[in-house]
Amino acid sequence: MRYGDVDVLDGVEFNVHRGEVVTLLGPNGAGKTTTIEVLEGFRVPSGGAISVLGADPAHADENWRARVGVVLQSWRDHARWSPRGLLTHLGRYYEPYSTPERPRPYDVEQLIALVGIEEQAEQKIRTLSGGQRRRLDVAVGIIGRPELLFLDEPTAGFDPQARREFHDIVHRLSDLEDTTILLTTHDLDEAEKLADRILILAGGRIVADGSADQLARQVTRESQVRWSRDGEQFVHATPDAIGFVRTLLGQHDDIADLEVRRATLEDTYIAMVQQHETGHPAQAATAFEEIKP
């Protein structure tokens, strides 16, 4: 994918399997939205091969469109409509695409309850708060009971409470509806909570791919051991923390404040984001280089 002469995405290669929840994680400007827009079929890539639900999204037909749900970063349309009216209207488009195993559209009342906007269902959409509006956007994204759902920064601007409720919705969708979900976020914590698998995007490339546990294990080859002795502080980095501590305790019997800490995924991620934001996306991309399996 290129803008003018700059390749903004280069070597983004990944597979998402049915029923998986995959997070595209990366700092702002890493290419997350571009990637997701290419997959949604809203943007034509300058090169590369893409297959989403068996079709090239740029040339896919309306039957393909019926199987995909899209929640974009921000929407402020249909200000005069009510959530119930809008969901009923948009749901109607999906009626011809209903199948016995995937009845379309979703029942509007059930959906309103699922995203928790029962009390606002008859209000004008422009009177909804940011969080309520976002939940409506999610409801619109899943009204057609999609097999694959794209969520672009779904929790941007959420308070912690709304964020937790949103995470519940995502879990329910993937558990109950067997929906495959691809979402973007720049928040590692969110990625860890939601995703079966995390793809980290930096400098237009995928620099890490794995479950939160796998990624954590990859970055934590070394541990920091801290202790004090005679009021003096010591720090030592070692790949074999247990062996080191055993030796340490064997040699001295006046060790205090012993602390063994692994470099966390968060440490590595934040280091990468910092490099990205200080204008070194290429170096940022290499932050995860050494930790690839």
Added chain:
Amino acid sequence: MNPTTHAIRTGIGRGWTEFMLSLKSPQDQGFYLFTSAGVLIYLFLNRNDVIEGTTLTYPTVALPSILGGLLVFSLVIGPAYALAMEREDGTLLRAKAVPRGLIGHVTGHILLNTLSLIPSFLVILIPGAFLFDNMMQNGLRGWATVVWVVLLGLLATLPIGIVIGSLVPGVQKVGTWGMLPIIILLAISGIFSPIQGLWGWAQTVSQVFPMYWVGIGMRSAFLPDAAAAIEIGESWRTVETALVLGAWAVAGAFIAPIVLRRMARRQSGSQVEAAREQAMQWVR
């Protein structure tokens, strides 16, 4: 169930909902009342003027012309603003994200704009009937003419609005690319004063565009046949009216879908975001 017919049916539902919401909206009610009051006051102030060479008063001749002008104005400016705004607020993208949503969306627009002509005509026609004598002089035959002129005028002008709305770079530019040309056409299309008083080239220009023809079509519906004497060639030129409006309708039916599709293809979330940021940046 044919999915395209289904989408069109869904779009009809959409147009109806939009129409109902518009009737309930104080903003739209205000617009109807404002145009109504403006037109009626203007006509009332000139109620005693007699058109040269006839016994007809100015309001009798100008009212049908103004209805024609209002039709063209609403059907070009309405969709142009709506589409430009929908590109910025994500409505179009929403339509694009559902299967055959654009078909339904455009159907909704066509129905909404057609239905909206009813209140905008009624708020002028009903008080007009009380204020001015002999508004409609041709009875049922005249109303039948109104219907076909309105429908053909609709087909001729709505696509222009869609094309302008699809091509303008942003909502703020609808004024330059939509409003300005329409106001110029309004001035030279014989809506407020007979076209024969204008320079020759202006007469030629105005006869290329639908505004003049919708105006003369409306006059032919409301005024007695003898009043044709005030027109170019002393005739209503009904055949020419149908031909010019028909030509615009055919051209529009070809061009508007192409332009609309091209514009819709470029719609993406980041484009909506960029448009919004640009819209907020008034000073550049």
